[in-house]
Amino acid sequence: MKLLRRKFEIIQEQAFRELPYECCGLLAGVKNVDHRGNIENIVYEVAPCRNCLYSGREHGFEISHNEYDAVEREAERLGYQIVGSYHSHINSPAIPSLHDVDFARSGHTMLIISLMNREPKEVTAWLRRESGGFHQEQIRVME
Numbered sequence: 001m002k003l004l005r006r007k008f009e010i011i012q013e014q015a016f017r018e019l020p021y022e023c024c025g026l027l028a029g030v031k032n033v034d035h036r037g038n039i040e041n042i043v044y045e046v047a048p049c050r051n052c053l054y055s056g057r058e059h060g061f062e063i064s065h066n067e068y069d070a071v072e073r074e075a076e077r078l079g080y081q082i083v084g085s086y087h088s089h090i091n092s093p094a095i096p097s098l099h100d101v102d103f104a105r106s107g108h109t110m111l112i113i114s115l116m117n118r119e120p121k122e123v124t125a126w127l128r129r130e131s132g133g134f135h136q137e138q139i140r141v142m143e
Contacts, residue, residue: 015088024061027084028075041083084109104128
Protein backbone atom coordinates (compact mmCIF):
# COMPACT_ATOMS: atom_id res chain seq x y z
CA MET A 1 0.00 0.00 0.00
CA LYS A 2 1.00 3.59 -0.50
CA LEU A 3 0.07 6.34 1.93
CA LEU A 4 0.74 10.07 2.06
CA ARG A 5 3.01 11.00 4.99
CA ARG A 6 0.56 13.50 6.52
CA LYS A 7 -2.25 10.93 6.41
CA PHE A 8 0.01 8.44 8.19
CA GLU A 9 0.70 11.07 10.87
CA ILE A 10 -3.05 11.68 11.33
CA ILE A 11 -3.55 7.97 12.05
CA GLN A 12 -0.71 7.96 14.60
CA GLU A 13 -2.05 11.09 16.32
CA GLN A 14 -5.52 9.57 16.59
CA ALA A 15 -4.12 6.33 18.04
CA PHE A 16 -2.48 8.26 20.90
CA ARG A 17 -5.49 10.51 21.43
CA GLU A 18 -7.90 7.56 21.76
CA LEU A 19 -5.84 5.67 24.37
CA PRO A 20 -6.69 3.52 26.31
CA TYR A 21 -9.16 2.50 23.58
CA GLU A 22 -8.54 1.31 20.04
CA CYS A 23 -8.89 4.00 17.42
CA CYS A 24 -10.37 3.30 14.01
CA GLY A 25 -11.00 4.90 10.64
CA LEU A 26 -11.36 4.38 6.93
CA LEU A 27 -8.88 4.72 4.08
CA ALA A 28 -9.97 6.34 0.79
CA GLY A 29 -8.04 6.31 -2.45
CA VAL A 30 -7.61 4.23 -5.57
CA LYS A 31 -7.09 0.56 -6.19
CA ASN A 32 -4.42 -0.36 -8.75
CA VAL A 33 -4.61 -3.86 -10.20
CA ASP A 34 -1.70 -5.07 -12.33
CA HIS A 35 -1.86 -7.51 -15.25
CA ARG A 36 -1.47 -10.46 -12.84
CA GLY A 37 -4.37 -9.33 -10.68
CA ASN A 38 -2.19 -8.06 -7.83
CA ILE A 39 -3.82 -5.23 -5.90
CA GLU A 40 -2.05 -2.14 -4.58
CA ASN A 41 -4.18 0.33 -2.65
CA ILE A 42 -3.07 3.96 -2.76
CA VAL A 43 -4.47 6.05 0.09
CA TYR A 44 -5.07 9.77 -0.43
CA GLU A 45 -7.52 10.47 2.40
CA VAL A 46 -8.11 9.10 5.88
CA ALA A 47 -11.38 9.42 7.75
CA PRO A 48 -11.02 9.07 11.52
CA CYS A 49 -14.14 7.34 12.84
CA ARG A 50 -15.74 6.86 16.23
CA ASN A 51 -15.18 3.47 17.83
CA CYS A 52 -18.81 2.66 18.56
CA LEU A 53 -18.18 -0.78 20.08
CA TYR A 54 -20.44 -0.90 23.13
CA SER A 55 -17.95 -2.66 25.39
CA GLY A 56 -14.41 -3.91 25.01
CA ARG A 57 -13.07 -0.89 23.10
CA GLU A 58 -9.68 -1.62 24.70
CA HIS A 59 -9.40 -4.72 22.50
CA GLY A 60 -11.73 -4.11 19.57
CA PHE A 61 -13.42 -1.59 17.34
CA GLU A 62 -16.56 -1.07 15.34
CA ILE A 63 -17.47 1.59 12.79
CA SER A 64 -21.19 2.29 12.52
CA HIS A 65 -22.97 1.55 9.26
CA ASN A 66 -24.11 5.18 9.05
CA GLU A 67 -20.59 6.54 9.46
CA TYR A 68 -19.19 4.05 6.94
CA ASP A 69 -21.86 5.05 4.40
CA ALA A 70 -21.21 8.78 4.96
CA VAL A 71 -17.46 8.36 4.45
CA GLU A 72 -18.06 6.21 1.38
CA ARG A 73 -20.31 8.89 -0.18
CA GLU A 74 -17.73 11.62 0.52
CA ALA A 75 -14.94 9.48 -0.94
CA GLU A 76 -16.96 8.92 -4.11
CA ARG A 77 -17.68 12.66 -4.34
CA LEU A 78 -13.89 13.21 -4.33
CA GLY A 79 -13.35 10.53 -6.99
CA TYR A 80 -12.05 7.90 -4.55
CA GLN A 81 -13.31 4.68 -3.06
CA ILE A 82 -12.92 3.03 0.33
CA VAL A 83 -9.76 0.93 -0.08
CA GLY A 84 -9.41 -0.14 3.53
CA SER A 85 -9.47 0.70 7.19
CA TYR A 86 -7.10 1.29 10.07
CA HIS A 87 -7.13 0.76 13.79
CA SER A 88 -4.82 0.44 16.76
CA HIS A 89 -3.98 -2.54 18.92
CA ILE A 90 -3.30 -1.75 22.56
CA ASN A 91 -0.53 -3.86 24.14
CA SER A 92 -0.80 -6.50 21.44
CA PRO A 93 1.00 -7.10 18.13
CA ALA A 94 0.00 -5.43 14.86
CA ILE A 95 -1.42 -8.60 13.35
CA PRO A 96 -5.09 -9.17 12.45
CA SER A 97 -7.23 -10.53 15.25
CA LEU A 98 -10.30 -12.72 14.76
CA HIS A 99 -12.46 -9.58 14.98
CA ASP A 100 -10.32 -7.93 12.29
CA VAL A 101 -10.85 -10.89 9.98
CA ASP A 102 -14.62 -10.47 10.33
CA PHE A 103 -14.49 -6.72 9.61
CA ALA A 104 -12.18 -6.65 6.58
CA ARG A 105 -13.58 -6.74 3.06
CA SER A 106 -11.98 -8.57 0.17
CA GLY A 107 -9.40 -6.42 -1.64
CA HIS A 108 -9.19 -3.94 1.24
CA THR A 109 -6.07 -3.02 3.16
CA MET A 110 -6.16 -3.10 6.95
CA LEU A 111 -3.49 -0.91 8.57
CA ILE A 112 -2.77 -1.73 12.22
CA ILE A 113 -0.71 0.39 14.60
CA SER A 114 0.46 -1.38 17.75
CA LEU A 115 0.97 0.67 20.93
CA MET A 116 2.82 -1.10 23.74
CA ASN A 117 2.88 0.65 27.10
CA ARG A 118 1.71 3.87 25.40
CA GLU A 119 4.62 3.76 22.92
CA PRO A 120 4.44 2.95 19.20
CA LYS A 121 5.76 -0.55 18.60
CA GLU A 122 5.00 -1.33 14.95
CA VAL A 123 2.71 -0.52 12.05
CA THR A 124 1.67 -3.18 9.56
CA ALA A 125 -0.68 -3.41 6.60
CA TRP A 126 -2.63 -6.46 5.51
CA LEU A 127 -4.51 -7.06 2.27
CA ARG A 128 -7.64 -9.20 2.61
CA ARG A 129 -7.62 -11.86 -0.09
CA GLU A 130 -10.74 -12.94 -1.94
CA SER A 131 -10.07 -16.50 -0.74
CA GLY A 132 -10.08 -15.22 2.85
CA GLY A 133 -7.14 -14.56 5.09
CA PHE A 134 -4.61 -11.78 4.83
CA HIS A 135 -1.38 -11.10 2.98
CA GLN A 136 1.04 -8.67 4.67
CA GLU A 137 1.79 -5.66 2.50
CA GLN A 138 4.70 -3.28 2.43
CA ILE A 139 3.78 0.24 3.55
CA ARG A 140 5.26 2.90 1.31
CA VAL A 141 4.95 6.43 2.67
CA MET A 142 4.75 9.11 -0.04
CA GLU A 143 5.82 12.72 0.43
